[in-house]
Amino acid sequence: MIKVENLKKSFGRLEVLTGIDLEIQKGESVVVIGQSGCGKSVLLKHIIALLRPDEGSVVVDGQNVFELKHVDLMDFRKRVGVLFQFGALFDSMTVAENIGFCLKESLHMKPQQVKQIAEEKLALVGMKDVGHKMPSEISGGMKKRVALARAIATEPDIILYDEPTTGLDPISADMINELIVDVNKKLGVTSIAVTHDMASAYKIADRIIMLYEGKIVWDGTPDQIRQTDNAIVKQFITGSSTGPITVH
Protein backbone atom coordinates (compact mmCIF):
# COMPACT_ATOMS: atom_id res chain seq x y z
CA MET A 1 0.00 0.00 0.00
CA ILE A 2 1.14 3.56 -0.77
CA LYS A 3 0.14 6.23 1.75
CA VAL A 4 0.84 9.91 1.09
CA GLU A 5 0.34 12.11 4.15
CA ASN A 6 0.19 15.92 4.27
CA LEU A 7 2.71 16.26 1.41
CA LYS A 8 3.85 19.85 0.88
CA LYS A 9 6.37 21.11 -1.65
CA SER A 10 7.38 24.59 -2.77
CA PHE A 11 9.93 25.74 -5.33
CA GLY A 12 11.11 29.13 -4.12
CA ARG A 13 7.94 31.14 -3.52
CA LEU A 14 5.81 28.87 -5.70
CA GLU A 15 3.73 26.48 -3.60
CA VAL A 16 3.12 23.40 -5.76
CA LEU A 17 1.74 20.85 -3.30
CA THR A 18 -0.06 22.32 -0.29
CA GLY A 19 -1.04 19.18 1.62
CA ILE A 20 -1.75 15.97 -0.26
CA ASP A 21 -3.33 13.00 1.54
CA LEU A 22 -3.80 9.85 -0.50
CA GLU A 23 -4.00 6.09 -0.04
CA ILE A 24 -3.48 3.63 -2.87
CA GLN A 25 -4.20 -0.05 -2.37
CA LYS A 26 -2.03 -2.87 -3.72
CA GLY A 27 -2.97 -3.70 -7.32
CA GLU A 28 -4.98 -0.51 -7.77
CA SER A 29 -4.64 1.63 -10.91
CA VAL A 30 -4.89 5.30 -9.98
CA VAL A 31 -4.84 8.17 -12.43
CA VAL A 32 -3.98 11.69 -11.25
CA ILE A 33 -5.42 14.43 -13.44
CA GLY A 34 -5.07 18.20 -13.37
CA GLN A 35 -3.91 21.22 -15.32
CA SER A 36 -0.36 21.47 -16.61
CA GLY A 37 1.89 22.67 -13.81
CA CYS A 38 -0.49 21.69 -11.01
CA GLY A 39 2.05 19.36 -9.41
CA LYS A 40 1.12 15.95 -10.82
CA SER A 41 4.66 15.04 -11.85
CA VAL A 42 6.02 16.55 -8.63
CA LEU A 43 3.75 14.19 -6.67
CA LEU A 44 4.97 11.25 -8.74
CA LYS A 45 8.62 12.13 -8.15
CA HIS A 46 8.02 12.26 -4.39
CA ILE A 47 6.67 8.70 -4.44
CA ILE A 48 10.05 7.44 -5.64
CA ALA A 49 11.99 10.01 -3.55
CA LEU A 50 13.45 11.79 -6.56
CA LEU A 51 12.25 14.95 -4.81
CA ARG A 52 12.23 15.64 -1.07
CA PRO A 53 9.16 17.31 0.45
CA ASP A 54 9.08 20.41 2.64
CA GLU A 55 6.65 18.53 4.89
CA GLY A 56 4.82 15.22 4.95
CA SER A 57 5.61 11.62 4.11
CA VAL A 58 5.20 8.88 1.54
CA VAL A 59 4.86 5.48 3.17
CA VAL A 60 5.16 2.40 0.96
CA ASP A 61 4.45 -0.95 2.64
CA GLY A 62 5.05 0.59 6.06
CA GLN A 63 8.29 2.41 5.22
CA ASN A 64 8.64 6.16 4.83
CA VAL A 65 10.65 6.47 1.62
CA PHE A 66 12.26 9.73 2.79
CA GLU A 67 13.71 8.04 5.86
CA LEU A 68 15.25 5.11 4.01
CA LYS A 69 19.04 4.73 4.07
CA HIS A 70 20.75 5.08 0.68
CA VAL A 71 21.09 1.30 0.24
CA ASP A 72 17.46 0.69 1.23
CA LEU A 73 16.27 3.46 -1.09
CA MET A 74 18.18 1.80 -3.95
CA ASP A 75 16.48 -1.52 -3.09
CA PHE A 76 13.08 0.17 -2.95
CA ARG A 77 13.60 1.80 -6.35
CA LYS A 78 14.33 -1.62 -7.87
CA ARG A 79 10.70 -2.47 -7.08
CA VAL A 80 9.41 0.55 -9.00
CA GLY A 81 9.26 1.10 -12.76
CA VAL A 82 8.90 4.63 -14.11
CA LEU A 83 7.75 5.76 -17.55
CA PHE A 84 8.90 9.36 -17.91
CA GLN A 85 6.99 12.04 -19.79
CA PHE A 86 9.21 12.11 -22.87
CA GLY A 87 10.53 8.60 -22.45
CA ALA A 88 13.87 9.76 -20.96
CA LEU A 89 15.65 7.11 -23.02
CA PHE A 90 19.44 7.31 -22.80
CA ASP A 91 20.32 8.76 -26.19
CA SER A 92 23.87 7.34 -26.17
CA MET A 93 22.54 3.75 -25.94
CA THR A 94 20.58 1.50 -28.29
CA VAL A 95 16.97 0.60 -27.57
CA ALA A 96 18.01 -2.83 -26.23
CA GLU A 97 20.73 -1.30 -24.03
CA ASN A 98 18.16 1.12 -22.63
CA ILE A 99 15.87 -1.72 -21.64
CA GLY A 100 18.74 -3.74 -20.19
CA PHE A 101 20.35 -0.80 -18.35
CA CYS A 102 18.80 -1.44 -14.95
CA LEU A 103 19.22 -5.22 -15.29
CA LYS A 104 22.92 -4.81 -16.06
CA GLU A 105 23.95 -1.87 -13.88
CA SER A 106 21.66 -2.35 -10.91
CA LEU A 107 20.70 -6.03 -10.80
CA HIS A 108 24.08 -7.17 -12.23
CA MET A 109 22.55 -9.78 -14.54
CA LYS A 110 24.65 -11.62 -17.11
CA PRO A 111 24.72 -10.14 -20.65
CA GLN A 112 22.88 -13.14 -22.15
CA GLN A 113 20.09 -12.86 -19.59
CA VAL A 114 19.86 -9.08 -20.12
CA LYS A 115 19.60 -9.58 -23.89
CA GLN A 116 16.88 -12.21 -23.50
CA ILE A 117 14.77 -10.04 -21.17
CA ALA A 118 15.19 -7.00 -23.43
CA GLU A 119 13.94 -9.04 -26.41
CA GLU A 120 11.00 -10.38 -24.38
CA LYS A 121 9.92 -6.93 -23.20
CA LEU A 122 10.29 -5.44 -26.68
CA ALA A 123 8.07 -8.19 -28.05
CA LEU A 124 5.55 -7.49 -25.29
CA VAL A 125 5.19 -3.86 -26.43
CA GLY A 126 5.12 -4.87 -30.11
CA MET A 127 8.60 -3.58 -30.91
CA LYS A 128 10.47 -6.67 -32.09
CA ASP A 129 13.54 -6.05 -34.27
CA VAL A 130 14.25 -2.49 -33.14
CA GLY A 131 16.65 -3.38 -30.33
CA HIS A 132 19.67 -2.30 -32.35
CA LYS A 133 18.28 1.17 -33.18
CA MET A 134 19.20 4.38 -31.39
CA PRO A 135 16.39 6.38 -29.71
CA SER A 136 16.91 9.17 -32.27
CA GLU A 137 15.97 6.71 -35.05
CA ILE A 138 12.48 5.88 -33.73
CA SER A 139 9.23 7.87 -33.56
CA GLY A 140 7.66 9.46 -30.46
CA GLY A 141 5.11 6.66 -30.08
CA MET A 142 7.83 4.03 -30.40
CA LYS A 143 9.92 5.85 -27.78
CA LYS A 144 7.00 5.66 -25.34
CA ARG A 145 6.65 1.94 -26.00
CA VAL A 146 10.37 1.40 -25.47
CA ALA A 147 10.16 3.46 -22.27
CA LEU A 148 7.29 1.24 -21.15
CA ALA A 149 9.36 -1.86 -21.93
CA ARG A 150 12.19 -0.39 -19.86
CA ALA A 151 9.82 0.42 -16.99
CA ILE A 152 8.61 -3.19 -16.81
CA ALA A 153 11.99 -4.85 -17.50
CA THR A 154 12.59 -5.58 -13.81
CA GLU A 155 9.00 -6.79 -13.30
CA PRO A 156 8.30 -4.13 -10.67
CA ASP A 157 5.53 -4.12 -8.01
CA ILE A 158 4.73 -0.47 -8.68
CA ILE A 159 4.71 1.40 -12.00
CA LEU A 160 4.57 5.18 -12.27
CA TYR A 161 3.47 6.64 -15.61
CA ASP A 162 4.21 10.33 -16.17
CA GLU A 163 2.00 11.64 -19.00
CA PRO A 164 2.17 8.36 -20.95
CA THR A 165 0.23 9.66 -23.97
CA THR A 166 1.36 13.29 -24.17
CA GLY A 167 2.46 14.31 -27.64
CA LEU A 168 1.08 11.21 -29.36
CA ASP A 169 -1.54 10.99 -32.08
CA PRO A 170 -4.89 9.47 -30.91
CA ILE A 171 -4.14 6.05 -32.39
CA SER A 172 -0.66 5.77 -30.86
CA ALA A 173 -2.09 7.13 -27.59
CA ASP A 174 -4.77 4.43 -27.56
CA MET A 175 -2.14 1.78 -28.30
CA ILE A 176 -0.14 2.96 -25.25
CA ASN A 177 -3.31 2.94 -23.12
CA GLU A 178 -4.06 -0.64 -24.20
CA LEU A 179 -0.50 -1.65 -23.37
CA ILE A 180 -0.72 -0.04 -19.93
CA VAL A 181 -3.99 -1.84 -19.16
CA ASP A 182 -2.48 -5.09 -20.43
CA VAL A 183 0.74 -4.69 -18.45
CA ASN A 184 -1.09 -3.74 -15.25
CA LYS A 185 -3.31 -6.80 -15.61
CA LYS A 186 -0.53 -9.24 -16.54
CA LEU A 187 1.93 -8.12 -13.87
CA GLY A 188 -0.71 -7.34 -11.22
CA VAL A 189 1.09 -4.13 -10.33
CA THR A 190 0.02 -1.06 -8.41
CA SER A 191 0.08 1.79 -10.89
CA ILE A 192 -0.11 5.55 -10.69
CA ALA A 193 -0.43 7.53 -13.90
CA VAL A 194 -0.50 11.28 -14.21
CA THR A 195 -2.14 12.74 -17.26
CA HIS A 196 -4.41 15.48 -18.56
CA ASP A 197 -5.65 13.20 -21.33
CA MET A 198 -9.16 12.16 -20.19
CA ALA A 199 -9.48 9.37 -22.78
CA SER A 200 -6.36 7.84 -21.26
CA ALA A 201 -7.65 8.37 -17.71
CA TYR A 202 -11.00 6.67 -18.41
CA LYS A 203 -9.28 3.73 -20.06
CA ILE A 204 -6.62 2.88 -17.49
CA ALA A 205 -8.04 4.08 -14.16
CA ASP A 206 -9.75 2.15 -11.38
CA ARG A 207 -9.82 5.47 -9.58
CA ILE A 208 -9.29 9.08 -10.67
CA ILE A 209 -7.86 11.84 -8.49
CA MET A 210 -7.82 15.48 -9.48
CA LEU A 211 -5.25 18.01 -8.25
CA TYR A 212 -6.08 21.70 -8.18
CA GLU A 213 -4.09 24.46 -6.50
CA GLY A 214 -1.87 21.93 -4.77
CA LYS A 215 -4.67 19.90 -3.19
CA ILE A 216 -6.83 16.92 -4.10
CA VAL A 217 -10.26 18.22 -5.15
CA TRP A 218 -11.70 14.95 -6.44
CA ASP A 219 -11.27 11.25 -5.66
CA GLY A 220 -13.58 8.71 -7.28
CA THR A 221 -14.16 6.13 -9.96
CA PRO A 222 -14.30 6.95 -13.70
CA ASP A 223 -18.10 6.49 -13.65
CA GLN A 224 -18.49 8.86 -10.69
CA ILE A 225 -16.33 11.57 -12.29
CA ARG A 226 -18.43 11.49 -15.47
CA GLN A 227 -21.53 12.34 -13.40
CA THR A 228 -20.01 14.83 -10.99
CA ASP A 229 -21.46 18.29 -10.29
CA ASN A 230 -18.13 19.59 -8.98
CA ALA A 231 -17.64 22.70 -11.13
CA ILE A 232 -13.81 22.49 -11.11
CA VAL A 233 -13.77 18.83 -12.12
CA LYS A 234 -16.54 19.29 -14.67
CA GLN A 235 -14.71 22.17 -16.36
CA PHE A 236 -11.52 20.12 -16.56
CA ILE A 237 -13.01 16.89 -17.90
CA THR A 238 -15.09 18.70 -20.49
CA GLY A 239 -12.14 20.87 -21.50
CA SER A 240 -14.02 24.15 -21.16
CA SER A 241 -12.17 27.47 -21.03
CA THR A 242 -14.94 29.05 -18.91
CA GLY A 243 -15.46 28.13 -15.28
CA PRO A 244 -13.75 28.37 -11.91
CA ILE A 245 -10.36 27.24 -13.31
CA THR A 246 -8.47 30.17 -14.74
CA VAL A 247 -5.44 29.88 -16.96
CA HIS A 248 -2.60 32.19 -15.93
Added chain:
Amino acid sequence: MDEHSPVFDLRPTTLISGLGRLSLMLGRTLLAFRYFFSSLHLVVNQMYHIGVKSIWLIMITSVFTGGVSAWQAAYQFKNYVPIRYLGGAVGKAVLIELAPVLTALVIAGRVGAGIAAEIGSMKVTEQIDAMESMSVDPIRYLVMPRFAAGIIMLPIITALADFIAIFGALLVAVSLIGVETETFMNGFKQLFTLSDFFSGLIKATAFGAIISMMGCYHGFFTSGGAQGVGASTTRAVVSSAVMVLIADYIMATLLFRI
Protein backbone atom coordinates in the same frame (compact mmCIF):
# COMPACT_ATOMS: atom_id res chain seq x y z
CA MET B 1 20.48 34.87 -13.86
CA ASP B 2 18.93 31.71 -12.42
CA GLU B 3 19.58 30.20 -9.03
CA HIS B 4 22.02 27.61 -10.40
CA SER B 5 24.74 30.03 -11.40
CA PRO B 6 26.61 30.66 -8.16
CA VAL B 7 29.96 30.89 -9.92
CA PHE B 8 28.83 34.14 -11.51
CA ASP B 9 26.42 35.29 -8.85
CA LEU B 10 28.67 36.74 -6.19
CA ARG B 11 26.00 37.32 -3.55
CA PRO B 12 27.31 35.65 -0.36
CA THR B 13 24.30 33.34 0.09
CA THR B 14 24.34 31.97 -3.46
CA LEU B 15 28.13 31.73 -3.42
CA ILE B 16 28.08 29.72 -0.20
CA SER B 17 25.27 27.44 -1.36
CA GLY B 18 27.04 26.91 -4.71
CA LEU B 19 30.31 26.06 -2.99
CA GLY B 20 28.40 23.75 -0.66
CA ARG B 21 26.83 21.90 -3.58
CA LEU B 22 30.17 21.69 -5.37
CA SER B 23 31.93 20.36 -2.25
CA LEU B 24 29.17 17.81 -1.72
CA MET B 25 29.46 16.63 -5.32
CA LEU B 26 33.26 16.42 -5.05
CA GLY B 27 32.96 14.42 -1.83
CA ARG B 28 30.46 12.00 -3.39
CA THR B 29 32.70 11.68 -6.45
CA LEU B 30 35.75 10.80 -4.33
CA LEU B 31 33.64 8.23 -2.44
CA ALA B 32 32.52 6.75 -5.78
CA PHE B 33 36.18 5.90 -6.52
CA ARG B 34 35.55 2.66 -4.62
CA TYR B 35 33.75 1.56 -7.81
CA PHE B 36 36.71 2.60 -10.00
CA PHE B 37 37.66 -0.92 -11.08
CA SER B 38 34.09 -2.12 -11.58
CA SER B 39 33.48 1.00 -13.72
CA LEU B 40 36.77 0.74 -15.61
CA HIS B 41 35.00 0.43 -18.98
CA LEU B 42 33.31 3.80 -18.36
CA VAL B 43 36.61 5.41 -17.30
CA VAL B 44 38.42 4.07 -20.39
CA ASN B 45 35.61 5.35 -22.61
CA GLN B 46 35.95 8.82 -21.08
CA MET B 47 39.75 8.68 -21.36
CA TYR B 48 39.25 8.17 -25.08
CA HIS B 49 36.80 11.11 -25.35
CA ILE B 50 38.78 13.49 -23.15
CA GLY B 51 42.31 12.53 -24.13
CA VAL B 52 42.66 10.64 -27.37
CA LYS B 53 40.12 12.77 -29.24
CA SER B 54 41.94 15.93 -28.13
CA ILE B 55 45.35 14.89 -29.47
CA TRP B 56 45.14 16.61 -32.87
CA LEU B 57 43.87 19.84 -31.35
CA ILE B 58 46.65 19.82 -28.74
CA MET B 59 49.28 19.10 -31.40
CA ILE B 60 48.19 22.07 -33.49
CA THR B 61 47.94 24.51 -30.56
CA SER B 62 51.23 23.31 -29.03
CA VAL B 63 53.31 23.62 -32.17
CA PHE B 64 52.23 27.26 -32.55
CA THR B 65 52.63 27.93 -28.82
CA GLY B 66 56.22 26.72 -29.02
CA GLY B 67 56.83 28.67 -32.23
CA VAL B 68 55.52 31.97 -30.90
CA SER B 69 57.35 31.61 -27.59
CA ALA B 70 60.65 31.07 -29.46
CA TRP B 71 60.00 34.10 -31.66
CA GLN B 72 59.04 36.38 -28.77
CA ALA B 73 61.91 35.18 -26.57
CA ALA B 74 64.34 35.93 -29.41
CA TYR B 75 62.78 39.39 -29.76
CA GLN B 76 63.22 40.09 -26.04
CA PHE B 77 66.76 38.65 -25.96
CA LYS B 78 67.88 41.00 -28.77
CA ASN B 79 70.85 43.12 -27.62
CA TYR B 80 70.50 41.90 -23.98
CA VAL B 81 70.77 38.09 -23.70
CA PRO B 82 72.93 35.71 -25.79
CA ILE B 83 70.81 33.65 -28.22
CA ARG B 84 72.37 30.40 -26.91
CA TYR B 85 69.99 30.66 -23.95
CA LEU B 86 66.94 30.57 -26.24
CA GLY B 87 66.39 26.79 -25.93
CA GLY B 88 66.67 26.91 -22.14
CA ALA B 89 64.33 29.86 -21.70
CA VAL B 90 61.69 28.53 -24.08
CA GLY B 91 61.95 24.99 -22.66
CA LYS B 92 61.45 26.19 -19.10
CA ALA B 93 58.52 28.42 -20.02
CA VAL B 94 56.86 25.57 -21.92
CA LEU B 95 57.35 22.92 -19.24
CA ILE B 96 56.34 24.89 -16.18
CA GLU B 97 53.70 27.22 -17.58
CA LEU B 98 52.72 27.33 -21.22
CA ALA B 99 52.02 23.67 -21.95
CA PRO B 100 50.04 22.90 -18.75
CA VAL B 101 48.00 26.12 -18.79
CA LEU B 102 47.29 26.40 -22.51
CA THR B 103 46.48 22.68 -22.77
CA ALA B 104 44.08 23.08 -19.84
CA LEU B 105 42.40 26.11 -21.43
CA VAL B 106 41.99 24.30 -24.76
CA ILE B 107 40.64 21.20 -23.00
CA ALA B 108 38.28 23.37 -20.95
CA GLY B 109 36.82 24.64 -24.20
CA ARG B 110 36.54 21.26 -25.87
CA VAL B 111 35.93 18.80 -23.05
CA GLY B 112 34.50 20.95 -20.23
CA ALA B 113 31.87 22.31 -22.59
CA GLY B 114 31.14 18.82 -23.93
CA ILE B 115 30.68 17.34 -20.45
CA ALA B 116 28.38 20.18 -19.34
CA ALA B 117 26.31 19.95 -22.53
CA GLU B 118 25.99 16.16 -22.36
CA ILE B 119 25.07 15.96 -18.67
CA GLY B 120 22.96 19.11 -18.95
CA SER B 121 20.86 17.70 -21.76
CA MET B 122 20.50 14.44 -19.82
CA LYS B 123 19.28 16.49 -16.87
CA VAL B 124 16.65 18.48 -18.77
CA THR B 125 15.34 15.39 -20.59
CA GLU B 126 14.98 13.52 -17.26
CA GLN B 127 17.60 10.91 -18.20
CA ILE B 128 19.36 11.51 -14.88
CA ASP B 129 16.06 11.08 -13.00
CA ALA B 130 15.52 7.88 -15.00
CA MET B 131 18.96 6.64 -13.98
CA GLU B 132 18.26 7.35 -10.30
CA SER B 133 14.84 5.72 -10.54
CA MET B 134 16.64 2.58 -11.75
CA SER B 135 18.86 2.56 -8.62
CA VAL B 136 21.95 3.66 -10.54
CA ASP B 137 23.86 6.46 -8.86
CA PRO B 138 24.59 9.14 -11.52
CA ILE B 139 27.65 10.27 -9.56
CA ARG B 140 29.09 6.77 -9.88
CA TYR B 141 27.98 6.29 -13.50
CA LEU B 142 28.49 9.77 -15.00
CA VAL B 143 30.68 11.96 -12.77
CA MET B 144 33.35 9.65 -11.35
CA PRO B 145 34.46 8.25 -14.77
CA ARG B 146 34.77 11.78 -16.23
CA PHE B 147 36.62 13.05 -13.17
CA ALA B 148 39.00 10.07 -13.19
CA ALA B 149 39.59 10.40 -16.94
CA GLY B 150 40.29 14.12 -16.50
CA ILE B 151 42.98 13.61 -13.87
CA ILE B 152 44.55 10.71 -15.79
CA MET B 153 44.52 12.23 -19.29
CA LEU B 154 45.46 15.88 -18.66
CA PRO B 155 49.03 15.05 -17.53
CA ILE B 156 49.45 12.65 -20.47
CA ILE B 157 48.35 15.17 -23.09
CA THR B 158 50.33 17.91 -21.31
CA ALA B 159 53.47 15.76 -21.65
CA LEU B 160 52.66 15.44 -25.36
CA ALA B 161 52.10 19.21 -25.54
CA ASP B 162 55.52 19.76 -23.87
CA PHE B 163 57.21 17.71 -26.55
CA ILE B 164 55.34 19.25 -29.50
CA ALA B 165 55.74 22.83 -28.24
CA ILE B 166 59.51 22.43 -27.82
CA PHE B 167 59.64 20.90 -31.29
CA GLY B 168 57.70 23.92 -32.62
CA ALA B 169 60.11 26.27 -30.86
CA LEU B 170 63.09 24.42 -32.33
CA LEU B 171 61.54 24.60 -35.80
CA VAL B 172 61.07 28.38 -35.59
CA ALA B 173 64.48 28.91 -33.96
CA VAL B 174 66.30 26.97 -36.67
CA SER B 175 64.33 27.95 -39.76
CA LEU B 176 63.36 31.58 -39.01
CA ILE B 177 65.71 32.92 -36.32
CA GLY B 178 68.81 31.18 -37.60
CA VAL B 179 69.85 29.37 -34.39
CA GLU B 180 71.77 26.10 -34.81
CA THR B 181 69.90 22.97 -33.68
CA GLU B 182 72.81 22.06 -31.43
CA THR B 183 72.90 25.52 -29.84
CA PHE B 184 69.15 25.39 -29.14
CA MET B 185 69.33 21.87 -27.67
CA ASN B 186 72.41 22.65 -25.58
CA GLY B 187 70.62 25.67 -24.11
CA PHE B 188 67.58 23.54 -23.41
CA LYS B 189 69.63 20.79 -21.70
CA GLN B 190 71.54 23.32 -19.65
CA LEU B 191 68.44 24.68 -17.92
CA PHE B 192 66.26 21.53 -17.99
CA THR B 193 65.39 19.93 -14.65
CA LEU B 194 63.17 16.91 -14.18
CA SER B 195 61.37 18.66 -11.33
CA ASP B 196 60.17 21.38 -13.75
CA PHE B 197 58.72 18.71 -16.01
CA PHE B 198 56.93 16.90 -13.15
CA SER B 199 55.74 20.16 -11.58
CA GLY B 200 54.01 20.92 -14.89
CA LEU B 201 52.35 17.51 -14.82
CA ILE B 202 51.20 18.00 -11.21
CA LYS B 203 49.56 21.25 -12.30
CA ALA B 204 47.98 19.42 -15.25
CA THR B 205 46.49 16.81 -12.88
CA ALA B 206 44.85 19.55 -10.82
CA PHE B 207 43.59 21.27 -14.00
CA GLY B 208 42.09 17.94 -15.16
CA ALA B 209 40.20 17.70 -11.87
CA ILE B 210 38.95 21.30 -12.17
CA ILE B 211 37.78 21.01 -15.79
CA SER B 212 35.95 17.70 -15.40
CA MET B 213 34.36 18.71 -12.08
CA MET B 214 33.19 22.09 -13.44
CA GLY B 215 31.71 20.38 -16.51
CA CYS B 216 29.87 17.82 -14.39
CA TYR B 217 28.74 20.36 -11.78
CA HIS B 218 27.26 22.82 -14.25
CA GLY B 219 25.73 19.98 -16.28
CA PHE B 220 24.12 18.52 -13.18
CA PHE B 221 22.53 21.78 -12.10
CA THR B 222 21.16 22.67 -15.52
CA SER B 223 17.57 23.83 -15.70
CA GLY B 224 15.30 25.30 -18.33
CA GLY B 225 15.67 23.33 -21.55
CA ALA B 226 17.98 24.08 -24.47
CA GLN B 227 18.70 27.62 -23.25
CA GLY B 228 19.68 26.21 -19.86
CA VAL B 229 22.05 23.71 -21.50
CA GLY B 230 23.69 26.56 -23.44
CA ALA B 231 24.06 28.64 -20.27
CA SER B 232 25.56 25.69 -18.35
CA THR B 233 28.05 25.08 -21.14
CA THR B 234 29.19 28.71 -21.03
CA ARG B 235 29.45 28.64 -17.25
CA ALA B 236 31.46 25.41 -17.32
CA VAL B 237 34.02 26.86 -19.75
CA VAL B 238 34.31 30.27 -18.07
CA SER B 239 34.50 28.90 -14.52
CA SER B 240 37.04 26.23 -15.60
CA ALA B 241 39.24 28.87 -17.23
CA VAL B 242 39.06 31.21 -14.23
CA MET B 243 39.71 28.41 -11.74
CA VAL B 244 42.59 27.01 -13.82
CA LEU B 245 44.30 30.41 -13.77
CA ILE B 246 43.71 30.88 -10.02
CA ALA B 247 44.95 27.34 -9.29
CA ASP B 248 47.93 27.96 -11.57
CA TYR B 249 48.97 30.97 -9.49
CA ILE B 250 48.52 29.11 -6.18
CA MET B 251 50.46 26.06 -7.39
CA ALA B 252 53.20 28.18 -8.93
CA THR B 253 53.85 29.81 -5.56
CA LEU B 254 53.90 26.40 -3.88
CA LEU B 255 55.91 24.43 -6.46
CA PHE B 256 58.46 26.98 -7.64
CA ARG B 257 60.15 28.67 -4.68
CA ILE B 258 62.09 31.83 -5.51
